[in-house]
Each structure stands twice: as structure tokens, then as C-alpha cells.
Amino acid sequence: MKNKKQNFLDFTVDVKAAVPVYEQVKRAIKFAILSDHLKEGDKLMSLRELSMKLQINPNTIIKVYSQLENDGYIYSRPGAGYFVKLDKEKVKTGKYRLLDEETFEYVSKVSELGFSMADIIAAIKKRMTTATHKES
């Protein structure tokens, strides 16, 4: 009830950003998988469909899907499409890696502002207790 069909891809790519477009798309799909918005066996959008939706070249989507397949997150059934493959261990590892990456970015930024670990942890506790149910 929470999600419509693949609304996790409601994002726009930034063609001018430092991080390349294929990486942006890859991260978005990986995040959807690791956060359970995409489940075992779910069919991904077709190459054409996704490339049109994101307004980018189909070859870029091919690159994304190939790498995700190499990484073991999805598999292809020629003629049918790409599907999510959930390896429990891999997902768990992936989640922790993502946590670390997000934490790194977050800590870097707030450290620049001069906050100590105590400040940061206080801010997090405040946030997590006030936000019993958060908007999506």
C-alpha cells in the first residue's frame, strides 16, 4: 500500500554532476533493493522503458544492469527482462557498506561545522525519538 509500481525510481539524474549518470542510476536501484523496496523476483523496468523515463541513453541503462548483474543483485532472463536476486549475505553486507558510506558523508559534513561526537549523537537521538512515524 505504501508504494506504487516502482515509484522508488522517482528521481532525476543530474547529467552535470560529479558522479557519472550510470553510477547515479546504479545507486538508486541498489538502494531500492537494499531497502526492501524491490523484492526477490521483482521485474525491473525494461531498458527502453527506464531510459525513456530517465531521459538518458539506453546504453547507459545496459551498463547499469550489467554491473548490477555482475555484482549479483539482479539476473537476466533473455526475452523476459531483468529480475531481482536476493542473496541474504550480500544484502546484509551491502547494507552495512551503504551505512558506512552515508555515515562517512554525514560525519564529514557536520564535523566541518565543529560538532563533537556527543553533539552528533545527541542530535540523532533527538531525531529518532521525535520521529516515531516519519513521512516517506
Add this chain to the structure above:
Amino acid sequence: MKNKKQNFLDFTVDVKAAVPVYEQVKRAIKFAILSDHLKEGDKLMSLRELSMKLQINPNTIIKVYSQLENDGYIYSRPGAGYFVKLDKEKVKTGKYRLLDEETFEYVSKVSELGFSMADIIAAIKKRMTTATHKES
């Protein structure tokens, strides 16, 4: 040694992003002030200089500077330029607001991955102890 003249503005704007260009620039400058990269009395880039550097219209920069002036972060001396104005109280308040905003975004994202407060705090502690000196 860490900063060249105003290299804190080494970022690119994303004209297609959900957050408007003027807001992106405003945040970047505010962050530079709150993180002490811009100090009391420092001269900002001129309207034309910054608009050329960021490849956006001078009027957009005017909007940014005007709003920052309204918010009390900078002041203008017509014919001379815009300069940083540091109000200790305002800076302190601004820092905490920014901490809260960053924390909100961070917590939202990692909560989506299913991590608990304990997981998050552990990740932060790990990061802050390993990163005695962090890259910028």
C-alpha cells in the same frame, strides 16, 4: 594551506534538481560561513564573477545575496562588494539548525535500510575514531 581563495565554492549547480539553483548556491555560501571557511569581513565574489564561475545568470546571484543579506549573513557596500557579517548568536543557531537538517536526511536514509539507533551510533563512533584526520 587548506584553502585557496574561496575554493569553498568549487561546486557545480544542478539546474534540473528539485532544489532550485538559488537555494543550492545559498546553502553553499551559508555552509562556508557556518563552517568558518568565510570569516567576518571577507569579501564574497562579485555578482558577475560568481555568475560566470557557476554559469548562471547574475540575477540569480543577486537573489542569493539579497536573501543572505536579509538573513543577516552578509552585507553589501554598493560599488565595493558583498562582505561577510558574523553574528555569533546567529552563527550558533544556524549551525544547530544545519546539524538538525543533516541529521534528519541521514537518519531518514539509513532508517530506510532498516538500521536501528544502536547500529547508527555504532557506525558513527567507528567513523569518528578511525577518521582522526579526514580528507576534505
Add this chain to the structure above:
Amino acid sequence: MKNKKQNFLDFTVDVKAAVPVYEQVKRAIKFAILSDHLKEGDKLMSLRELSMKLQINPNTIIKVYSQLENDGYIYSRPGAGYFVKLDKEKVKTGKYRLLDEETFEYVSKVSELGFSMADIIAAIKKRMTTATHKES
């Protein structure tokens, strides 16, 4: 009976005046609010409507409305329009500031003519007693 819909804006801007156009419009609206011709919740003319009426660029009206919004006199509901927001304290303060400004201009001018405080006060008393009901 005294006012038609928003006839308080029956004025013309002077594009060559020392005081900029946006300031003239801003003052007129502020005066309408402070003098109760515009009441809490009243809808202002739309950006396009007012810009056509006053024969000035919509962007100038945007500037006016944005500044009035910053000053807390009005608020915007995108897609609906701009509306008057009355903060009793702000209105009271605003009225006294305006009184001081008008008094300054008036006193400056008549002082140039050589009139003393007694002359001025006599003139005012005469005016206020004869003008039981004044034309608008």
C-alpha cells in the same frame, strides 16, 4: 461605500523618481495595510494583474511581494495568490514608524519656511478641527 475593490491602488508609479518603483509600490501596499484598507486575509491583486495595472514588469511586483512577505505583511499560497497577514504588534510598530517618517518630511519642509513649533502646532490644530470629515 468608501472603497471599491482595491481602489487603494489607484496611484501611478514614477519611473524616473529618486525612489525606485518597487519601493513606491511597496509603500503603497504597506500604507493600505497599516491604514486598514487591506484586512487580514484579503487577497492582493495577482502578479500579472497588478503589473498590468501599474504598467510595470511582473518581476518588479514579485520583488515587492517577496519583500513584503519577508517583512511579514503578506504570505503567498502558490497557485492561489498573495494574502494579507496581520500581526497586531507589527502593525502597531509599523504605524508609529510611518508616523515618524511622515512627520520628519513634514517638519523638514515647513521648517525650511521658517515656521516655529508653535506655528506648526497651530496649523495642525486648525486643520484637524475644521476637517471633521475629510475628503479621501
Add this chain to the structure above:
Amino acid sequence: MKNKKQNFLDFTVDVKAAVPVYEQVKRAIKFAILSDHLKEGDKLMSLRELSMKLQINPNTIIKVYSQLENDGYIYSRPGAGYFVKLDKEKVKTGKYRLLDEETFEYVSKVSELGFSMADIIAAIKKRMTTATHKES
């Protein structure tokens, strides 16, 4: 020492204003006379000179000077120019009429804001006592 040559005419006419241009110029000169910036026998600017300075048609200046002559404020010496003529009684009367006009405008405006006579007189006293020496 206070005035350079006829700097009392440092004003610009507003061709779009409700009050006609010739009336604006007439008032400015009358004010200069009544406020002693122009003294008995002072030579006014020539028709050509003033029309160029104010960027208006020489015929308009002719109209102004003729009316001022009719009103007894100035006189012409053909071939020499126009000169100020001070009739003590006329000046005195003119000053009081001007005081009344200014007072009318002032009182009208601040009354709209809801101020009482007591408020107004208090504001004037405050202004006149604080402004021991005012800027011109």
C-alpha cells in the same frame, strides 16, 4: 555658504505625475522664494538654461515664469532676464498658504493611520527637539 548657485532646483520633474509639469516647476520656485533660498533681486535661470536642465519644453518654462510674474513673485527685464521681487506681505501670506497645504497633506495621511491630534503633536515635538540641526 549653504547654497551654491541655484541648487534649490536640484529636482527632477515627473512627466507622468498627476500634477502637471508646469505646476511642479512653479511650486519649486515658489518654495525657493518663500524659504529664502532665492532673495530679492536674484536672477533666475534663463528660459533656455532651465528648460535644458529640467529636460522640458521651453514653452513650459515661459508659462511658469509668466504665472509667477502675474502672481507678483518675479519680474522681467526684457533682454536681461527674470528677477525675484519680494513683497513682504505676499511672502508672508504665501508662506502661510504653503504651511496650510503641507499641513493638510500631512494630517490627511497620518489621520488615515488612525492617529489622534495628541499622537501627532507628540510626534512633532519629538522630531523638532531631537533635530537640533537637521540635514538639508
Add this chain to the structure above:
DNA sequence: GTGGTCTAGACCACC
């Protein structure tokens, strides 16, 4: 229709 963002560029006063 409404507000809001942004561009491109003219013109001004002041330095």
C-alpha cells in the same frame, strides 16, 4: 488561472 525560477541584457550611480 496562480505563484516561482531563471535567463539575457539594458541602464544607472558610485568607485
Add this chain to the structure above:
DNA sequence: GTGGTCTAGACCACC
């Protein structure tokens, strides 16, 4: 050179 005002107009989301 600097900030500041203003125009003309495109394009967007939301109603």
C-alpha cells in the same frame, strides 16, 4: 570595476 533596478519573456508546477 562594483551593486542595484528594471524589462521582456520562457518555462515550471499546482489549481
